[in-house]
Amino acid sequence: MRLDFTQGENALARALAARQSPPIDLTVSNPTAAGLPVPSIRLPQAPSYEPHPRGLPAALEAVAAYQGIQPGRVVLTASTSEAYSWLFKLLCDAGDEVLVPEPSYPLFGYLTALECVTAVPYALRWDGEWHLDASNLRFSGRTRALLVVSPGNPTGAYLKEDERAALASACRAQGCALISDEVFADFPAFEDRRRARSAASYDDLPAFSLSGLSKVAGQPQLKLAWIAAGGPGADEAVRRLELIADTYLSVSTPVQLAAPGLLAARGPFQQAVQARLAANRAALAAARGPGAAWDVLRSEGGWSQILSVPRSRGEEEWALALLEAGVLVHPGYFFDFPDGAHLVVSLLPEPAQFARAAAILARVLAA
Ligand SMILES: Cc1ncc(COP(=O)(O)O)c(C=O)c1O
Structure with a gap:
């Protein structure tokens, strides 16, 4: 078999399914699900088919x-x-x-x-x-x-x-x-x-x-x-x-x-994303405050942000504790970090929601 098709759900997926109310989702990387101004364009009619294998x-x-x-x-x-x-x-x-x-x-x-x-x-x-x-x-x-x-x-x-x-x-x-x-x-x-x-x-x-x-x-x-x-x-x-x-x-x-x-038409979309990434990076930095036991790894770009977290708990334990508090994040093992303890959050969510989640993160990670 090319894949292990028998893989079951992990503890995080089970905990998510068991929740009564949806958490603030800091794993969302789908721009159409993040309230961004995605250009709405009507796709042209294509009544005839003249395939060009590499593209038109x-x-x-x-x-x-x-x-x-x-x-x-x-x-x-x-x-x-x-x-x-x-x-x-x-x-x-x-x-x-x-x-x-x-x-x-x-x-x-x-x-x-x-x-x-x-x-x-x-x-x-x-x-x-x-x-x-x-x-x-x-x-x-x-x-x-x-x-x-x-x-x-x-x-x-x-x-x-x-x-x-x-x-x-x-x-x-x-x-x-x-x-x-x-x-x-x-x-x-x-x-x-x-x-x-x-x-x-x-x-x-x-x-x-x-x-x-x-x-x-x-x-x-x-x-x-x-x-x-x-x-x-x-x-x-x-x-x-x-x-x-x-x-x-x-x-x-x-x-x-x-x-x-x-x-x-990509310009306005990209500008809106850049503004959001900057706002959410700033919210994380503000929520962390000086002397915290966790850190926001300096990022050069992209839509995600790595947090290094205390090793007093495993990555999945941190993710489960955060989910319990109402915030969904990715544990670092999902991305195969070679070492350390990390969580990964998406910087795409709407800023007011993101700031609420960042405050919860800071509270849980300080515990
Ligand atoms: C590094 C990277 N490459 C590719 C993709 C997906 O691109 P596509 O939707 O074109 O398959 C993603 C999606 O998150 C990604 O993170």
């Missing part, structure tokens, strides 16, 4: 302009998850390995297992900010790709120029490609000149940048994402991806017709 030309052009690359280097997918699955089909045979960051996006275990690919973790290093240390990468004869999430979920850390250069030389030596998930790239918490550009814009390494309307335009329900290919061999990679895309033809015509307008 106007949609490819709009995405290419957003990414700053040629339209011939873009492949549309229905989601970032689908983009990963197509890249694993492109790059890997069953049993091959890809390197995945820890802590990181919980879906990687499923996305790799479903393609019969082995996820080999590499630890991100925290010393006041998160680092990708190329000396932590454990390549084998079967390593085909390195996965990077920039900025990370949940770390919020962007890949830096020097880190990218070091991993590019390590990947080149091993003949492996870079897959860079950049879905949160438009949401920095501050400017930082050390940041690397989009991975597909460099020419020294086969690289694939992933993003999509879920985060860029706050429209996960429309199901449109993309792969931007760059570096040596990109044209051949796109030709092969086109064959994979032709096998599925999974992106609907109406969303492709709407893509240029949706991308053009």
Whole structure:
């Protein structure tokens, strides 16, 4: 079996199901469920079907302009998850390995297992900010790709120029490609000149940048994402991806017709999200106060926030105590932190609710 389909509910899910009233949900990462001004657009009629496996030309052009690359280097997918699955089909045979960051996006275990690919973790290093240390990468004869999430979920850390250069030389030596998930790239918490550009814009390494309307335009329900290919061999990679895309033809015509307008309208949505992220970061800092036994890890961007919490209780115990007090958070183990005790909260909830939850957090974590 590719997955353990027998996995049961964890204690947190059971406690949530047993509650009489809903908690304040600090796990919500769905922009359509967070009261944000998501542009409402009527999808165009598409009475006829003329499939273009990589995507309709106007949609490819709009995405290419957003990414700053040629339209011939873009492949549309229905989601970032689908983009990963197509890249694993492109790059890997069953049993091959890809390197995945820890802590990181919980879906990687499923996305790799479903393609019969082995996820080999590499630890991100925290010393006041998160680092990708190329000396932590454990390549084998079967390593085909390195996965990077920039900025990370949940770390919020962007890949830096020097880190990218070091991993590019390590990947080149091993003949492996870079897959860079950049879905949160438009949401920095501050400017930082050390940041690397989009991975597909460099020419020294086969690289694939992933993003999509879920985060860029706050429209996960429309199901449109993309792969931007760059570096040596990109044209051949796109030709092969086109064959994979032709096998599925999974992106609907109406969303492709709407893509240029949706991308053009992203500004007000992104500004509203940025204002909310800033308000909620400030609320957490204010709730913590000086000398607290828990801390808010400095974040460079993205929609989530890591809290380090006292080890006097396990991560799940903290999450259960918070749920009891009316706030739902993710325990750190959900994101595979290599060490320490952490909770992860989404910065997307409506600010008045978030501030109430932050006060409860501070009270429970002080206990
Ligand atoms: C790092 C990261 N990549 C991708 C996604 C999902 O993108 P999509 O909806 O396009 O599959 C998420 C969703 O939260 C995410 O956190």
